[in-house]
Amino acid sequence: MSAKLICYLSNGYPTAEKTIETAAYYVEGGCDIIEIDIPNDDAYMDSDLIAGRMRSSWEKSQDYDEYFNTIKTISTNHPEAGIIVLLYEKTVKDIGVDKFISKCLENDTKDLILVGIENDVVTKQLMAGGLKVSSYVPFHLPDLEVEEAKKSNGFVYLQAKPAGKVKEGYETLDKCIAYLREQGIDRPMYCGVGVSTKEDMEMVSKAGGDAAFVGSAVLTKQDNPKELVEFIKELKEGTR
Numbered sequence: 169m170s171a172k173l174i175c176y177l178s179n180g181y182p183t184a185e186k187t188i189e190t191a192a193y194y195v196e197g198g199c200d201i202i203e204i205d206i207p208n209d210d211a212y213m214d215s216d217l218i219a220g221r222m223r224s225s226w227e228k229s230q231d232y233d234e235y236f237n238t239i240k241t242i243s244t245n246h247p248e249a250g251i252i253v254l255l256y257e258k259t260v261k262d263i264g265v266d267k268f269i270s271k272c273l274e275n276d277t278k279d280l281i282l283v284g285i286e287n288d289v290v291t292k293q294l295m296a297g298g299l300k301v302s303s304y305v306p307f308h309l310p311d312l313e314v315e316e317a318k319k320s321n322g323f324v325y326l327q328a329k330p331a332g333k334v335k336e337g338y339e340t341l342d343k344c345i346a347y348l349r350e351q352g353i354d355r356p357m358y359c360g361v362g363v364s365t366k367e368d369m370e371m372v373s374k375a376g377g378d379a380a381f382v383g384s385a386v387l388t389k390q391d392n393p394k395e396l397v398e399f400i401k402e403l404k405e406g407t408r
Contacts, residue, residue: 170407171372172200172379174252174358175386175400177242178218179205180225184238186390191242193393194249194386197400201250201379202242203281206235208259213283217384232263240275251277252302256284265290269297279322295321302358309335309347317353324348328359328372328380342375369406380407 175194179187191202205211207226211219229235243251253272260268260282272278278299285291291301300322305313307327317324326348328341338347345357359372360381372380382403389396 171377173198173404173407174201174203174379174381175199176383177202177204178221178387179207179235179238180229181221184234187238188241190390191246193396194400195246197397198404199249199400201252203252203254203381204239206253206255206259208256215384217387236271239277243275243277252279252281253277254281257282257286257290258284260290265293269294269299272299281325307344308333309338309344314351318351323356323358324353326357326359327361329362341371345376366402366406369403373407
């Protein structure tokens with residue numbers, strides 16, 4: 169099975185026009201799914217690079233409709249590419265849960281990565297409204313996160329590489345995926361964190377991952393379109 173390639177895109181950085189332009193380069197290179205954020209001023213769970221870009225976008229515009237319009241334009245321009253929206257729970261509350269759901273349904277962007285979650289109230293509202301909320305599972309497969317993944321209705325965001333301890337008997341990514349399948353989770357397994365090379369993509373694909381996330385590695389090439397497209401093509405080669 170070949171894993172799909174997911175590339176991260178900063179919404180509104182440095183401008184909305186640049187975001188839309190970069191999305192086209194992503195698709196040209198072979199990106200299957202674009203992960204795009206809705207900025208805020210305190211992306212405390214993200215890397216310095218991504219948080220800094222979110223903050224920069226937010227300082228220029230606090231108009232959420234602008235960010236939704238950018239997502240809609242990308243979706244319209246590239247119907248062959250999937251869209252995953254990343255945002256903080258606080259942002260959903262600031263927008264208004266009902267309005268947020270309506271905007272997503274209007275754009276046909278139903279897949280979410282929701283972070284900074286305080287409790288399950290907003291998550292349940294989003295799911296009841298027809299959206300799919302992903303769940304994050306670390307490589308060492310802690311029971312709590314696995315149980316939360318069972319309750320979710322979106323894809324599983326599985327850590328692709330160990331960062332210390334592992335679950336005994338499940339020391340490799342393919343075994344982690346098999347374990348989650350054994351737990352009855354039949355939704356897509358998207359793997360990320362530390363994935364940045366063709367070899368990483370090959371690893372995810374061979375392990376049975378449905379897709380792999382690449383973040384900073386593509387963002388840092390945004391100012392060189394030719395290099396960006398060639399790099400994405402190289403990543404995509406690792407899924408074949």
